[in-house]
Amino acid sequence: MTLVQLHYFITIAETKSLNKAAEQLYVSQPSLTSAMKELEKELGITLFYRSGRGVTLTNDGTEFLLYAKQIYGQYESVLEKYGEGGSYKKKFGVSTQHYSFAVKAFVDMAKEFDMSQYEFAIRETKTAEVISDVNTMKSEIGILYLCDFNRKMMEKLMQSAHLEFHHLVDCQAYVYIWKNHPLANKQSIRFDELKEYPCLSFEQGDNSSFYFAEEILSTNEYPQVIKANDRATMLNLMVGLHGYTLCSGIICEELNGNEYIAVPFEDDEQNPNSTMEIGYITKKNSVLSAMGEIYIDKLKQYLKMK
16 A cells, blocks of 8 residues: 555545546556556555546445545645754754853854854753763753762763763853852952851752762852752852852853852862863764754854853
């Protein structure tokens, strides 16, 4: 059974005439008759009663017509969406830990395309979901960081998910605070100076692990901790409660505004400053799409300026 045979059959059933169907389909009547005989032979049923007045469906033919229309209708829907001039939109997605520079690069990439022709997605989400999204190809690219503490565990997870990590930049930790925070004028900030203020941390879900934390020193005991799940809430808590977070220090003022600053974190023996290696993950042996290539280029351009 072929889609051509189904098309022929549906047309004959609608016109109730082999001659009219042949004219409409631009095929000869003998070819049309031969195609229907082959279909009837394959199905083991008689589809039409033939007479001098035309053709009428048999009971089996009437029942088969319902299935034929469903099958051919799905085929037409596929053609309508994916065929030449169809409505199909190419998809491109990025999943990332909460980095404003990752969103900035996405904005710059999207501006280079006619967005009516594409379906773009940027997902600021939990670390485990960044890995899952790229593994399941929900997103083409994931943005996250590795450090001495989480590297072994994260590399194990990425290996089991058949993902590759690509280096972008190394950076030391900074204390990210509101510009009017009591510690804002310091050249550097020690861990013991932060004990009076709430530590802000991105929530990693019910099955959260220290290894999934987006902030360094995730195993430390903090007198005050507040969990948040988006950057906007985190920034509000910095203003309202003088909260802080330990981050890469790469701030995008264009998106976050100039109300926040990053002060170098001054480590000590108990609280060492761990290098954060920020990079992107992709499926192993995958080839980036045109959007992916441009996105990574925008990321590198932005990080190079910092």
